[in-house]
Amino acid sequence: MIRVGIVGVGKIARDQHLPAIAADPGLELAAVASRSKPDVGVPAFESLEEMLERGPALDAIALCTPPQVRRETAITALRAGKHVFLEKPPGATVGEVGDLSALAAEKNVTLFASWHSRFAAGVPTAKTWLATRKIRNVDIQWREDVRRWHPGQTWIWEAGGLGVFDPGINALSILTEIMPREVFVTDARLQVPENVQSPVAAHLTMTDIEDTPITADFDFLQTGPQTWDITVTAEDGTLRLSSGGARIEIDGQPVVQAADDEYPGLYKRFGELIRAGRSEADVRPLALVADAFLVGTRELVEAFVE
Structure with missing residues (x-):
């Protein structure tokens, strides 16, 4: 069972991520981090840092924050040894996704740039x-x-x-x-x-x-x-x-x-990549933009x- 924490519980997380995780027998939603500390049936924290420090054990982090702030949050999660799921677009720039890929390889964890x-x-x-x-x-x-x-x-x-x-x-x-x-x-x-x-x-x-x-x-x-x-x-x-x-x-x-x-397909793929010890971070759509x-x-x- 892969224990997942979500950062950023806005519309896309509520509409897609929460139901997709709940429907996947290989995943478990263990905690969330969002400024509003929403009641979604699991422990809620104001930030990723608080969730990592005080929350339950986590294997992976799904980032549903706006792209402008995603890089720093992803770095924190990767440095903590967590697998990372990036909502699209994977970053605010093409270059930062390359840096995150290199960090994921260094930490031997999975980075998944999702394109639903x-x-x-x-x-x-x-x-x-x-x-x-x-x-x-x-x-x-x-x-x-x-x-x-x-x-x-x-x-x-x-x-x-x-x-x-x-x-x-x-x-x-x-x-x-x-x-x-x-x-x-x-x-x-x-x-x-x-x-x-x-x-x-x-x-x-x-x-x-x-x-x-x-x-x-x-x-x-x-x-x-x-x-x-x-x-x-x-x-x-x-x-x-x-x-x-x-x-x-x-x-x-x-x-x-x-x-x-x-989104169920995305999370199935995320689980497959984690179990295979691989990353997938295609930046071609972002490069076209x-x-x-x-x-x-x-x-x-x-x-x-x-």
Whole structure:
């Protein structure tokens, strides 16, 4: 049994992490650390340091804090000899994740940079279907309502909070998983509200070594039905992932899928890595976001008011 402590008991922890841990027979939620000291049926502490000092024995720490503060918390956990699960994005910068990987190797513990959308039901089938095909183009439409999914989360608009790339990086995590060749950013247009630091919308142009046209449109102000679609046109057919990868169609025909269990899949993988003595910290989705900020042109738009 792997004893897990969670740091940061906000919306994502309550909606996804707590139920996923409870459903996994190989995991046990032993304690939590959050400034509010929530009542979730296990000992609660105000900080990771207090949880490590005064709490029950722990094998692993799941970090559900905003990315801007995740590095220092991860360092504390790794130096204490704990396996670490990083909620996405794994850090505020690409470089810091490399440092955490090196520290995990030094301490002989597991570091897992989780990308939950890669565990959507349609992703493995899409990866297999595309592996041997000539791809003509890829179109990503990822549009959601920030007021619905991130109410009151002001950190998302600060430097390092990613703005619209917080959901957009989910699409990029799928893209880097299913494409048979590495992709890179060639151009980006970022719309930044005049009162915040991160974009509310973005358009990315990408390609690969075969000059495949890849475009992505991200919007954080979508109302009504939400859109999380990736369409890949190959020489001999069209594949469409929708509902964030949960559904897949090939040439318009639905493909039968297993149950869509993203976070249970993440925690199953975390347990497997711990038992195998391995780490997994892929930074490619975060690197694409970083490159979009590097090459992108910025347009100031009207202030964001929740």
